[in-house]
Amino acid sequence: MLDAFDQKKDHILKEIGANSESHLDASPKGTIDIFCIPIINEINGNPNYVTTSSCSGRVSVFLEGIKHNEDTTAQIGAKGYEGRWVFVTHDPDELPLWYDNVKFIYQDQNYKELTPNTRYLLYKYEPLILHVKCRDTKLATALYTTAMNCGFRESGIGSNNVVAIRISIKLDVPFGYLEESLGSLVSFVTRDYLEVLTKLSDDRFKENFRKMNQLHQAIAALSLSSDGVNHLTSKQETREERRLRKMQLGLAKREEIRELKKRAKEAKEEVQ
């Protein structure tokens, strides 16, 4: 007979297992980001933890929705009322030259038409976020501490032993707006600046994956320890053993991601 946590975990794992391009989940994108599948598998391989939501990190360009009154403050980044995604990617390979696929009017001064109802274009880089349900408070605290020690300094324990794992590698740039009379997207900044922003986003993707990798290893070590305390740093491992282990981990992960990308692409083609 399974206890409440095991039942919940069992149910979630079945949903994750069934999830694919042709069988979408309830999230806006509908599938799990492939770049975080390795760390999700690591977490779910531990009998005390189960992931309840995840995003591997992404770049997005969003046009705010329609603002119905003058109280704009409550509507910053408004999702509703025709707010729409202009561009979204979780994959740094899809970043280069994204701006050339959008028809921007580049107008870098003299913004007379801005009003409290202006719908801004928001460019964002958002890093890895994971929500993990834990069997009990002690195990939640162990996971929280592991994440904090890896530099995920905005992590926290919420209700029902769910740990949110968060880091502050961000970009949040309102860089244009919708010119209503023409229905055009105006960029406040030059194409050259969008190129810089894209390059800086690529740096953040790299840093994000480096931190994800570090967290993955720390959680693997946490799973190995019997007492819920992370002994990664206190293990009697020589420098050479460590180098080899890290290299193998890195190679295995790259191989896994390559395979996942291939499968995702095939599944996408099947659907189309």
Next chain:
Amino acid sequence: MLDAFDQKKDHILKEIGANSESHLDASPKGTIDIFCIPIINEINGNPNYVTTSSCSGRVSVFLEGIKHNEDTTAQIGAKGYEGRWVFVTHDPDELPLWYDNVKFIYQDQNYKELTPNTRYLLYKYEPLILHVKCRDTKLATALYTTAMNCGFRESGIGSNNVVAIRISIKLDVPFGYLEESLGSLVSFVTRDYLEVLTKLSDDRFKENFRKMNQLHQAIAALSLSSDGVNHLTSKQETREERRLRKMQLGLAKREEIRELKKRAKEAKEEVQ
């Protein structure tokens, strides 16, 4: 005889009480931001809670420090090695035309001189953040739930019953860099765009103070309830009573902040 929590709280309150322009605390700024003193007083007036750190929300412009190798990803926003604040304010009244007090070279295209070691200029809006130590886990959960219900969706419980109260009203804009050979600050964007960014920051200050006010009221209601559950919404208050109460709360707070600003100014003048 005081228990451990009461001893800790007693100690913190003494430090807060002694803090002034002529008696700085250990934070970079050295004093508590006046805009969050009312909510801090509300929290510390509850025998089960004590604030351990706070920031009322701020705009900052930061020049990254020197990057010593090619691995820039680990050095995004580097604080050390001559990183320096170009502008910081917690007060929306100090925002207008801040950029005219900095000697920027406005150069909105053709960034040939960018390298992996480039030191970027980062413009940020960061909202209210509070850390609150709670007497026990149940009280920490009550405070966490109150904050989440007020829209502080990035809140979390950490170690030792410390609740971090966080909200995601942010701006994070790398908008220029240090041109090393001239020692000049180059802006990627026009002065007109910096004006837009400043206006959008002012909107975020307004939204931040609106949310802080909402949280203040919810914590006041939490203190009034005997069972640690927030009954603010279930109170039998007429619409007119509510309007009056809110108006009085707003007036009292504005008066309190005005008084605090006056005292801070006087203290500053005394020190100079």
